[in-house]
Amino acid sequence: xxEGLDTAEGVAQxxxxxRRRFGGALWRRPWLKALTLLSxxxxxxxxxxxxxxxxxxxxxFWTVDPFxxxxxxxxxxxxxxxxxxxxVFRTVGLRTIEIAAAVTITDAVxxxxxxxxxxxxxxxxxxxxxxxxxxxPLWASYLARVYAWRLILNSDGLLNWSLHKLGLPxxxxxxxxxxxxxxxxxxxxxxxxxxxxxxxERIPHxxxxxxxxxxxxxxxxxxxxxxxxxxxxxxxxxxxxFSLTLGDYVTPVLIGGASSQFIGxxxxxxxxxxxxxxxxxxxxxxxxxxxxxxxxIARRLGAFEAL
Amino acid sequence: xxxxxxxxxxxLAVGLAFPAAGVTKQQGGTLxxxxxEGYTQPAWVKPFTANTGCTVHxxxxxxSDEMVTLMRSGGGSQYDLVSASGDAxxxxxxxxxxxxIDPTKIPDFKxxxxxxxxxxxxxxxxxxxxxxxxxxxxxLLYNTKKVSPAPTSWSSIYDAKYKGKVTIPDNPxxxxxxxxxxxxxxxxxxxxxxxxxxxxxxxxxxxxLTKQKPLIKKYWAxxxxxxxxxxxxxxxxGASWPFQTNTLIGDKAPVKDLIPSEGATGxxxxxxxxxxxxxxxxAMKWLSWISTPKVQAEQAIxxxxxxVNSKACAIMxxxxxxxxxxxxxxxxxxYFKQIHFWKTPIADCGNGKKDCMDYTQWQRAWTQxxx
Numbered sequence: 001x002x003e004g005l006d007t008a009e010g011v012a013q014x015x016x017x018x019r020r021r022f023g024g025a026l027w028r029r030p031w032l033k034a035l036t037l038l039s040x041x042x043x044x045x046x047x048x049x050x051x052x053x054x055x056x057x058x059x060x061f062w063t064v065d066p067f068x069x070x071x072x073x074x075x076x077x078x079x080x081x082x083x084x085x086x087x088v089f090r091t092v093g094l095r096t097i098e099i100a101a102a103v104t105i106t107d108a109v110x111x112x113x114x115x116x117x118x119x120x121x122x123x124x125x126x127x128x129x130x131x132x133x134x135x136x137p138l139w140a141s142y143l144a145r146v147y148a149w150r151l152i153l154n155s156d157g158l159l160n161w162s163l164h165k166l167g168l169p170x171x172x173x174x175x176x177x178x179x180x181x182x183x184x185x186x187x188x189x190x191x192x193x194x195x196x197x198x199x200x201e202r203i204p205h206x207x208x209x210x211x212x213x214x215x216x217x218x219x220x221x222x223x224x225x226x227x228x229x230x231x232x233x234x235x236x237x238x239x240x241x242f243s244l245t246l247g248d249y250v251t252p253v254l255i256g257g258a259s260s261q262f263i264g265x266x267x268x269x270x271x272x273x274x275x276x277x278x279x280x281x282x283x284x285x286x287x288x289x290x291x292x293x294x295x296x297i298a299r300r301l302g303a304f305e306a307l
Numbered sequence: 308x309x310x311x312x313x314x315x316x317x318x319l320a321v322g323l324a325f326p327a328a329g330v331t332k333q334q335g336g337t338l339x340x341x342x343x344e345g346y347t348q349p350a351w352v353k354p355f356t357a358n359t360g361c362t363v364h365x366x367x368x369x370x371s372d373e374m375v376t377l378m379r380s381g382g383g384s385q386y387d388l389v390s391a392s393g394d395a396x397x398x399x400x401x402x403x404x405x406x407x408i409d410p411t412k413i414p415d416f417k418x419x420x421x422x423x424x425x426x427x428x429x430x431x432x433x434x435x436x437x438x439x440x441x442x443x444x445x446x447l448l449y450n451t452k453k454v455s456p457a458p459t460s461w462s463s464i465y466d467a468k469y470k471g472k473v474t475i476p477d478n479p480x481x482x483x484x485x486x487x488x489x490x491x492x493x494x495x496x497x498x499x500x501x502x503x504x505x506x507x508x509x510x511x512x513x514x515x516l517t518k519q520k521p522l523i524k525k526y527w528a529x530x531x532x533x534x535x536x537x538x539x540x541x542x543x544x545g546a547s548w549p550f551q552t553n554t555l556i557g558d559k560a561p562v563k564d565l566i567p568s569e570g571a572t573g574x575x576x577x578x579x580x581x582x583x584x585x586x587x588x589x590a591m592k593w594l595s596w597i598s599t600p601k602v603q604a605e606q607a608i609x610x611x612x613x614x615v616n617s618k619a620c621a622i623m624x625x626x627x628x629x630x631x632x633x634x635x636x637x638x639x640x641x642y643f644k645q646i647h648f649w650k651t652p653i654a655d656c657g658n659g660k661k662d663c664m665d666y667t668q669w670q671r672a673w674t675q676x677x678x
Contacts, residue, residue: 070379086675088675092678150535155540155541156540157539174539175541253528257523258523258525259678270674271376272370272373273370273372273373273670275372275376
């Protein structure tokens with residue numbers, strides 16, 4: 001059939017033979033099949049993703065002429081030395097990591113009971129509704145949600161209005177790091193709930209029954225059976241919440257106050273305002289390194305099996 | 308249906324085959340511009356394209372620093388024109404990113420206010436690197452219900468009385484505002500020009516800003532941010548532009564602005580032509596068009612700034628009654644004397660010594676301050 005078609009189209013006779021031989025080779029050598037299948041996406045990955053990171057890393061060793069903004073292709077560690085010696089980079093870097101960590105812990109604490117209810121208590125229908133509710137915010141634009149929070153938190157906003165109605169004093173948290181912590185925790189919560197849910201759902205019910213049979217009460221079962229088995233899911237979720245907060249720069253601009261600069265903001269300032277791409281690249285290496293370490297620890301804790 | 312589609316394809320093919328023909332007939336071209344948001348409104352861009360055949364593509368920039376970076380990107384040949392403010396223009400001139408033009412070729416140049424024909428931020432060594440466009444003061448804005456008595460001095464934004472309710476622009480050039488304040492309140496520092504600061508004077512200005520930082524609610528990046536801050540009661544006093552005042556008054560917010568007793572800094576924007584433009588003809592036509600009284604008046608009212616063409620005043624009043632006086636378009640020379648227009652700080656401060664802090668150091672200090 002195939003031969004007939006090819007002949008009709010006037011294609012050379014040896015083509016089907018070659019095709020069949022190639023097919024046979026693929027069948028005999030599974031690694032060749034894998035290579036053929038994988039090489040296009042791997043190439044794209046290398047070109048688009050890894051090459052960009054490599055360019056970033058390389059340019060962090062160059063400098064820029066402050067007067068003309070021209071790159072000087074001369075290898076130097078000056079940018080990293082400036083990072084080490086400049087107290088502002090330490091302050092901003094630590095602030096970013098601290099808030100990312102706080103957001104991650106908050107999300108884990110909120111997500112665990114929620115995911116537990118979804119996975120083990122709720123009926124099928126309630127579970128479906130909860131799923132939709134968790135994912136619903138992701139349908140709206142990130143910016144719109146951040147702006148909505150600005151309206152809630154500002155001095156004459158919904159929060160203070162409600163507090164006044166209850167006869168409480170107003171909370172002055174608009175444009176502070178506390179505001180950023182709240183907004184980040186809200187925005188990244190779905191990314192924590194889903195992996196924790198997946199981990200909890202996978203725990204066989206028989207384990208919990210066995211624990212009970214051996215005399216463990218609810219608290220003990222939670223501590224010794226459920227939490228250890230859910231941990232990879234929590235760590236997997238924390239990769240999202242931590243890295244997404246670490247790399248953000250829009251929320252600090254919109255929600256943050258006078259001392260709310262993130263690494264991303266300093267990088268954007270250096271690149272867009274100062275025209276200092278090498279300096280920006282050098283500082284951008286910091287969150288990459290932090291995430292590298294974080295992922296190594298996460299792998300130790302088995303997070304990748306839970307993804 | 309298919310017939311119609313074929314007709315469409317044919318038309319497209321013809322259009323694609325002879326694009327050059329249409330252009331040469333109109334003697335136009337394309338101008339790529341970097342502009343402040345609102346500087347290329349259809350109201351005056353459309354008639355320009357209709358008259359000259361030159362089409363306009365504008366990219367809005369968020370800050371002067373971004374404008375400089377964009378002008379230099381891709382070897383500097385991506386953009387033909389830039390509406391640079393005074394804190395960017397000298398950088399572009401000394402960086403050889405823009406070219407000198409002959410102002411006598413601009414019909415309206417003779418109608419420009421004397422202060423705007425050859426201002427130091429766009430004229431170097433008698434050469435005109437671009438054409439002044441519009442200007443405005445950086446004013447002190449306050450909430451009339453929350454701030455009393457009404458402020459008369461910049462000292463209000465350094466006063467602990469308004470702790471956590473102050474906002475100033477997120478811009479390194481803001482250091483000049485602190486320097487201007489010190490010029491009047493600490494004469495022993497010997498500051499003559501808020502943009503030419505030696506190490507001691509600069510350190511004093513930074514110290515003042517560092518002391519002010521705990522009072523700041525937010526360093527605003529976009530004009531809209533400051534409008535929000537005032538509208539929601541998060542800020543009651545701050546440094547501003549007339550644009551925000553107009554927007555807030557338009558929204559019935561209880562605000563007022565003024566130029567305090569120390570004077571104020573101000574901006575003067577200049578349309579500058581890229582040194583690498585391939586369309587000088589269109590660029591010069593744009594400069595001629597944008598400086599005509601009517602366009603000057605339209606832009607002034609749209610943005611809330613002041614035209615440099617003195618003939619625009621009458622048209623402004625026709626478009627919006629009393630706007631000429633409101634924006635000081637007819638103000639006497641004395642008025643400009645109290646405004647220190649933005650210019651890029653450079654090391655050479657004109658006293659023979661090169662001991663002034665240059666803009667890179669201003670930027671670095673600003674990053675440090677905000678961190």
